[in-house]
Amino acid sequence: MSDSLQTFDTPTKRILPFILATAIFMQMLDSTILNTSLPSIAADLNESPLNMQNAIISYVLTLALFMPVSGFLADKFGTKKVFIFAIIVFSLGSLFCALSQNLTQLVISRVVQGIGGSLMTPVGRLALLKTYDKNELLRAMNYAIVPALIGPVLGPVVGGYMVDYLSWHWIFLINIPIGFVGIVLSLKYMPNYQSKIITFxxxxxxxxxxxxxxxxxxxxxxxxxxxxxxxxxxxxxxxxxxxxxxxxxxxxxxxIFPLNLFQVRTFRVGILGNLATRLGISSVPLLLPLMIQIAYGASAVVSGWIVAPMALTAMFGKSSVIKILNRFGYRKTLMTNTFIIGFLICCLAIPGIQTSIWWFVPIIAVMGFFNSIQFTSMNTISLADLRNSHTSSGNSLIAVNQQLAIGFGIAFGLVVLKLFENNANLNYENTHSAFRYTFIVMGILTILSGFVFRRLHSKDGENMRTDH
Known part of the structure; x- marks a missing residue:
């Protein structure tokens, strides 16, 4: 086990980030692994690939519907019981998905998965919030957040290989052993926090x-x-x-979400910053593989491998983020970091149609490093000044906001791409040019979103410092 985790003085504190990591990994992998596998699932179920969108939408909508209630359920029944229940439901949903014989069964199974997924991550993060002191929270969150960075990148690669060499059923069955590990660890190490005052x-x-x-x-x-x-x-x-x-x-x-949450400046800026910066960032893992496949004519597996270095460099970002935040503070780090990510998204527009697609690898690799810093910083500053009475509702609202922010980013990226594709002036290398202009727009938007963090004070997040 890592040395820096050894500084946590109880087994619960050492293991809890890994328990949350299993939940985040399953959820993030599941949100992305399906994308590359839809055509082969469609063929096997005798459905049109276009109808398969329902399998994705049903999951996303279930998350949106049940996430707001996660804080109340955890307060009433306890974080341990609700978290274990959520992993069991998610794992059962995954098993039902693998056993589905038609699209209707698959959609119902995805709803079951979504119910588990909507509770897993928010409740796991709530347990983390209540277990660690503020100056320990950054390090704990840092370990738990790595799967959130790796999942979207590994998803398409793993999905591509599983479909090519095994069968699509395995993209769901992979969750069961991970879920089992999560349940075993939770039974032993997950604390069971409940709230005495509960009104719904x-x-x-x-x-x-x-x-x-x-x-x-x-x-x-x-x-x-x-x-x-x-x-x-x-x-x-x-x-x-x-x-x-x-x-x-x-x-x-x-x-269910008190309005005085928004009187906490760090929470307000964190929520708004999350929404604004994810507009550009969330579209990249979708748009880049699409461009590589459509404009450059490469295979799904190749496009998956080009995006994969993002996961590797995210690990390096994870090890640097605490030092960076301790040295520069949240305001300076978040503003500078958002500008860098925006500039890197613009750089994806540089390679021409004749350029080797491997030129995207270094850009994506550097982006993975800065994304890691971005997500850890945004998530922890949102929680920095929440009072104990607000942790459940604030944490649930952050989860809903993230889910919607990722959806906004993907939808907005596709809308911008369509606008450029339909532009009559882009007839030369039409598709590739449309992608390039889209990356420039998303990059500029990300740069502008960095100004949201100007509203932070230079001392904000001081209580999160790990070098006290």
């Missing part, structure tokens, strides 16, 4: 869940819709429900 804001949950659902549906449809007007209506309706929730929360005594 059912009306607030229904309004907020409807908002999450409508926003998620619209984001999923933006990428594939031929007519954007109905999708736009659903999107606006989603935002309208957010406003209704705001109205409800301002009058209710114990809303």
């Amino acid at each position: 804001d059912l009306k607030g949950f229904l309004i907020f869940a409807t908002a999450s659902l409508l926003l998620s549906i619209s984001l999923e449809m933006f990428g594939t819709a031929t007519h954007t007007t109905p999708v736009l209506m659903i999107f606006i309706l989603g935002f309208l429900m957010v406003y209704f929730y705001y109205r409800h929360a301002s009058k209710t005594e114990n809303p």
Whole structure:
């Protein structure tokens, strides 16, 4: 075990980051591994590949629907019970997916998986929040977050190989041994935190869940819709429900997400920064493999390998982030880091159609390093100043926000790409040019999003320092 983890003085503190890591890894792998495997699953189930989108959407929507309730369930039944229940449900969902004989069975199985997934990560992170002192939290979160960086990159590679050399069923069966490890470790080391004061804001949950659902549906449809007007209506309706929730929360005594969460500046900036910076960052793992396959004509496995170095360099970023934050503080680190990531996304537009696709490898490798710093910093600053009474609701809201932010990023990337593809002035090397311009737009947007972190004070996050 790593030396820096040895500094945690109890077995629970040493093992807990790995327990959360198993949950994050399963969820992130599952969100991405399916993308490369859809055509072969479609062929096996005698379905059109276009209909297979339902298998992805059903999972995403279930996450959006149940994530808001994760904090309440953990407070009522205890973090240990809910976390183990979530892993069991997720693993069973994975088994049902592998055994599915048709698309309907697969969609239902994905919903079961989604119920488990919506509770796993938020509840695991809540246990982490309540176990560690503020100055230990950064290191603990740092270990737990690595799978979140590796999952989206390994997913397409592992999925490609499993489909080519085994069968698509294995992309779901791989979760079962990981889930088993998570359950065994949780039984022994997961603490069972409960809250004495529990009130459930059912009306607030229904309004907020409807908002999450409508926003998620619209984001999923933006990428594939031929007519954007109905999708736009659903999107606006989603935002309208957010406003209704705001109205409800301002009058209710114990809303599911208290509005005074947003009076905490570090939480407010963390949530907003997460949403803004992921617009550009989230689209890259989707757009780059697409460009390599469509514009350059390479195989899915090759495109997977080109993105893979991101996972390796993320590990190096993980080992550097604590030193960087201790030295420069959150404000300077997050602003500079966001600018660098934005510049690197713009760099993906440089190689021409005649250039070797391996030129993307160094850009992607450097990006993996800075992504690692970005996600650890954004997640920990959001939690830095939350009071104990706010940890459950704040943590659930961060989970919902991340889920929507990734969806926003992917949908926005696809919309920008479509706009450029439909532009009559781009007739020369049309598709490749459309991708290049898309990367420039996403890069500039990411650079601009760095200014969100200007609202942090230079001393923010001092309580998270590990060198006290």
